[in-house]
Amino acid sequence: MRQHNATLSDGREIIYFDDRESTLSSHRRADDRTLDPRPATAKMRLDPLTGDWISIAEARQNRVFLPPADQDPLAPATPHNPSEIPDNYDVAVFENRSPSFGPDRAHNEVDAEQRLADLEVIALGQTRPSLGRCEVVSFSPATSGAFGSLSLQRARTVIEALASRTAALSALPGVKQVFPFENRGEAIGVTLHHPHGQIYSYPYVTPRTRRLIESVESYGPTLFHDILAREQDGERLLLRGEHWSAFVPFAARWPIEVHLLPHRHMPDLAATTIEERDELAVMYRRILRALDHLYDSPTPYIAAWHQAPTDRHRDDIRLMLQITSPRRAADKLKFLAGSEAAMGAWIGDVTPEATATALRGAIDTEAKLTNSQEEHA
Incomplete structure (x- = not known):
């Protein structure tokens, strides 16, 4: 390019x-x-x-x-x-x-x-x-x-x-x-x-990453590997490719939350291969398109690439995409009120398993529409 x-x-x-x-x-x-x-x-x-x-x-x-x-x-x-x-x-x-x-x-x-x-x-x-x-x-x-x-x-x-x-x-x-x-x-x-x-x-190093470093130090260097293995075999898995897997996390904070992890360790996007970038373009786009099939109007979101610090913990912290949305219903948003905003203590409104079921249905809808458009192209 x-x-x-x-x-x-x-x-x-x-x-x-x-x-x-x-x-x-x-x-x-x-x-x-x-x-x-x-x-x-x-x-x-x-x-x-x-x-x-x-x-x-x-x-x-x-x-x-x-x-x-x-x-x-x-x-x-x-x-x-x-x-x-x-x-x-x-x-x-x-x-x-x-x-x-x-x-x-x-x-x-x-x-x-x-x-x-x-x-x-x-x-x-x-x-x-x-x-x-x-x-x-x-x-x-x-x-x-x-x-x-x-x-x-x-x-x-x-x-x-x-x-x-x-x-x-x-x-x-x-x-x-x-x-x-x-x-x-x-x-x-x-x-x-x-x-x-x-x-x-x-x-x-940002506050979220500082907390992550503490978690890795407490759990051990296999934290990301073990999370991926657990989610790949679980009911919250959304997509699994050759290089990436997408899932709703076990303790999701937001009504809609999707994590995308690479199958091998890499600290940031610069470390991805051509093949990994090719698959990422397909999977990333597919997940975001699926969000717009959950309701009759586009779903707001933040798509955030969490990368390792530039000078340390490069072998411990794995690249991760986190997609989050405050939309908890067609006409309702989750606002960060007293507990979340003041104390950082989150309360979920929807179970992660229910969100995963809804998202898998939206992904199937997106796939059918894409296939139909390609057939008529």
Whole structure:
């Protein structure tokens, strides 16, 4: 797959990823906009009660909110819509204009490791620059849709882009964890209807991963292997391929929750093989399409790639996709109220086994529709 690197008018990087059979020219128009200066790097503050770092990114208040299709900032630029992407494309990745974590242009990047030292030390009034990088991954020039609505070829290109960017971002000074994800639906809080995802590169290991490290240290290094073996033989299994298995987890927090695990150990998407990426494009898309057959309207979700830290626990923490949705009925959402939001103590509304049964039915429906469409194509 072809890859083209360029620079936007304010200095941000943009990378084009072309489909395997793309007909697009290798030449891409330059960004001729006159943009305001990039915002200052956000600041992190330490919560001494939990040890969590909180990024205070004021520039995010100015980001675009649900614009009309003719002013879509992820559509290819036109004279009437000077968007973030100057030319036509298959998949495009670029630095976020208002990032939660970004480069500190006032200092040399090689100083990042030193400036982010001692992040695990608890003290009062601690601040650090929110160093890292936030990127937008535009799945398509179409102004509506999601990963599940992509063609198989385009889904494969997106996966290639995520793997490529995981490798590149993991090598940046000061980056400790790389997190690709997709938010879908206004109930999740999306601000653009355009099919897209994001990649956050954190200067620390995230709280969820810190808890996971504790679990591995308590259980042993075979935790992911044993979970996979148990679920492959259980009633919550949804799909099993040559390289990946999808299942509803034993202790699901959300009304809809699907985990996708590779059959061999790998720390992140960059470590996947061509064959694993090929199967992933099919299975990932199939699961997301099935979610929209549960009810009469599209189901909101978060699709989150949990990857190992860049510098440790690479042999213990296995790559995992977690897809979650707050939708607990056709017209009901699960809100994080007192117990979950205040204490982190979750209460499930639906049994994981019931969710697995419903999802298997939705997967069968999706398969029948896909087969019928292929027969009439």
